[in-house]
Amino acid sequence: MKATIWHNPNCSKSRQTLAILEETPGLEIEVVQYLRDPPSTEKLAQLYRDADMPAREGLRLAGTDAEQRGLTEADDAAVIAAMAEDPKLIERPLVETAKGVRLCRPPEKVREIL
Template identity: 45%
Template structure:
């Protein structure tokens, strides 16, 4: 099974999700999104695979989300903001053939395996 994980190595939840993938025998493509930000088009594709759409990609607790007025923003505005400010990406986001999820808590990754 192929998988991608949008990953921040400083995040314990992201590290736990990665460990769960590896325990399941899956070595995902690891995208350190702060070093290699996804494009707006890539974010749109991931959002389309998520039940919650672009809103699920947004790290709402990030102060910048409030400063930019994203709590009530459209999906388009959210995608634009995350593309411009990757710190706004919820983490970890895991993508497999079964779909995509912001895996908080990390155990949510099991739904994608």
Template identity: 50%
Template sequence: MNATIWHNPKCGTSRKTLAILEERPDVDVRVVRYLDEGWQRDQLEQLLKDAGLTPREALRVRGSPAEELGLTDAAVGDDALLDAMVAHPMLVERPLVRTDKGAALCRPQDKVHALL
């Protein structure tokens, strides 16, 4: 099985999720350090759709500039949120994981088991 994790090595949940994936000998893991690589808007939009998330649900507020950018205001639409997430990758909650079985935001990390 193939798995891709959009990973932040400074995040404990992301590290724990990656460890679960790496413990499985039947899983070929691709690690994307999204803070370094950034996001392509169409890629992010599709990943969120596949995970059943709206941009608002995937918005990381804690430890990000979301509030100072005015993104926590409910009037801010999906397009503006996606644009901000592409400009500031740290605005995307983590870790996101995609496998052959689907995609999900794996918070808590045990959610990854449903994708394996």
């Protein structure tokens, strides 16, 4: 099985999630450093749809101006557009496998899709 992680190496939760993936036998891992290579609006929409969560739940508040910009009350399209433009707004880590997508906070949540 393949797993794609949208990863920030400076984030402890992201590093812990990646460690769980690396410890999983037979898993092919694709690591996307989303701050350098941000996902498109289409990919973000697909990720949140597959995670069965509104994009606002995937909005990073700590260390961002998301609240000041009104994004906590915005619709999915506005949130996703802001995330694509400024990937610091994406809460991490997101992990995608054939079994679904999870925002891995806490990191152990990744086991639900392995």
